[in-house]
Amino acid sequence: MAQPVGDADAGRGDTSGRPDPRRWTALGVCLIAGFMTLLDVSIVNVALPSIRKGLHTPESDLQWVVSGYALAFGLFLIPSGRLGDARGRRAVFMVGLALFTLASAACGAAQSSMWLVIARLLQGVAGGLISPQISALIQQMFSGNERGRAFGMFGTVVGISTAVGPLLGGLLIQAAGPEEGWRWVFYVNLPLGAVCLALARRLLPDTPTASRVRLRDLDPLGEFLLGAGVLALLLPFVQSQQWHGAQKWLLLPVALLLLAAFTGWESRCSGRGIQPVLNMALFRVRSYWLGCLLILLYFAGFTSIFFISTLYLQSGLHYTALLAGLAITPFALGSGATAALGGRLVSRFGRPLIAIGLTMVAVGLGGTALAVHMVPGRGAGWAMAGPLLLAGLGSGLVIAPNQTLTLSEVPVSMGGSAGGTLQTGQRVGSAVGIAAVGSVFFAQMADGWPTAYDHGLIVSVAFVVAALIAALADIGTNRLQQDQGAKGG
Structure with a gap:
């Protein structure tokens, strides 16, 4: 049996203090697993019209295919992180990975929409089991500058998985055909999951502090x-x-x-x-609760864009899955381009940087709605590319900077709980946004696809504007406190 890759803090493979070179290979296993779970957020959107046709899926089940995954993912983040700390991160990681792979096979083999929804819920549970272990394992295996590099690589994987999801889904459906191609959107996880599972047992470290866990602790x-x-x-x-x-x-x-x-x-x-799911003491910190509210509203707005855009492009404008994936890729590319920049600038500009990003997203989404009117028909997808790129550039200035500011005043001892709660808010926001935007979108279908798309975008923009109001309120409060402090001094 292979020796553990690391100890509790620095990922040492032995007691001599020398780093074990296998820690980077172990990181690769974590990154592939993280890529799979996050890819399934974006890749499925482009497959929705094919699923609808292949399984005769009603609109409500299409929404559950996306929002059910996000909701189950979010609800299991905090307890599974606690379970990994208590029972061993490698063990929980492997259970989650095995469940994710089996659930992916069940999704691909689905014979009815209800079957698919249930399999997607199981996928979400599995994703919630895996995700917290990745962050905890990086902290366990690396220290100092290496830890920063490892988290940076994980951030890159997050961006790549979002960017390539629509394209990869479009390519798979194009290659396998619109009738059955959607199944390969899920089957693609099977070889990756099998390889990761074999490597995880050999390379990932045990958790030295692992012990029994009581049900009440969850x-x-x-x-x-x-x-x-x-x-x-x-x-x-x-x-x-x-x-x-x-x-x-x-x-x-x-x-x-x-x-x-x-x-x-x-x-x-x-x-x-x-031990509570949410540590309510965290919400006494203004920057924390406001950042959680902001990101919940923002995820409700921006994740729903992909849901309605792929349906509009494929079912309304008769784009192929590949062309629909290409049309919405500018958003992901823009987000990836500015994510690292936002992380560097947030310490200098603070919450105003996030307000600028949210403004760009709102303007970009408004421009997307305008593009649909100005360039009707099949040319609308290309006219949307520019506004979606602007929205994506703004998005890169929101997510990572908000996480930095939200956690900046949280005590180190509460960092794990705070980070898990923040991620839970993101996933719950995604589920709420898809439900709200989807209901408006499908309610307007009788008036035509462009009208339905316009109304759906209006709701998405409303969520983003609500997040912007939260950011502006924080900026105003900070300035008021600074002015009072200056007068008092």
Whole structure:
């Protein structure tokens, strides 16, 4: 059996203090697994029209294929991170990877839309098991400048997976045909998962502090209340075309009650010796709770763009999956181009940099809607490229800088919980945004694809503008405090 790649802090392979060269190979295993889980966020969008045709999928199930994955992913991030710390990160990583690979096979073999939705939920659970272990393993295997390089490589993989998803999905569907090509969007994970699983057992380190974990340490009641609350919030939007009548909106006050009960329970957990899903003490830090709110709203806005854009381009304008992937790639390329720049500039400019990025995204999305009107027909996809590039350039100035500022005042001892909560907000925001934008989009289908797309974009822009308002409120509060401090001095 191979020796562990690292110890608890620096990833040493022995007691002499010399770095084990296998730590970089082990990092490669982590990065491939991370690439798979994040690729499945973007690659599936371009396959939606083919899924709709191949499985005769109703609109609500299409939304669940995307938002269900994001929701399950987000809900399992925090407890699985805690489980990995307690029972061993390699073991949880391998369980998650095996489940992800099997769920991908189930997705590809789906014979009905319900089958596919359930398999996607399992995929999301598996992604939630894998993702926290990657960050924890990087911290365990590397130290000093090497740790920064490793996290930088992980950030690059995040950007690449988003950028290549639509293109890779389009290529697979183009090669295998529109009827069955969507299945290969999922089957592509099988060889990657099998290779990663074999290498993970040999190369990834054990967790020296691993021990038994009690069920109460995972806060099952908190998980249930949060999941049930978000589900009750999503259902009336996702099922708006299937559930007729106003009774479905009664679920919204139910959602508010469940989320209020979740907040109350989480506030009392610490006094009962239970580790909460959300550490409510974090939300006493203004920069933290405001950053979490901002990113939840932003993810609700920008992730829903890909959902409605691929449907519009392929079903409305009859683009091939490959051409649709090419048309929306400028957003991902722009985001990747400015992500590193945003990370360098945020310490100098702070929250105003994020406000600039959000403004660019809002203007870019507005320009996208305008392009659909100015260049009707099949030329609209190419006219959208410029505005989407602008929106993508702005997006790169939002996500990483906001994470830096949001976590900047969080105590180091609470860093893991804070980061997990922030990621959970991103995934829940994605699920909420797809549900809300999708419901508006499908409700307007009777008036034509361009009208439906316009209305969907308006809702997406509204989420982005709400995030911008949160950023401007923070800027204004900071300036007010600085002025008061100057007067007091």
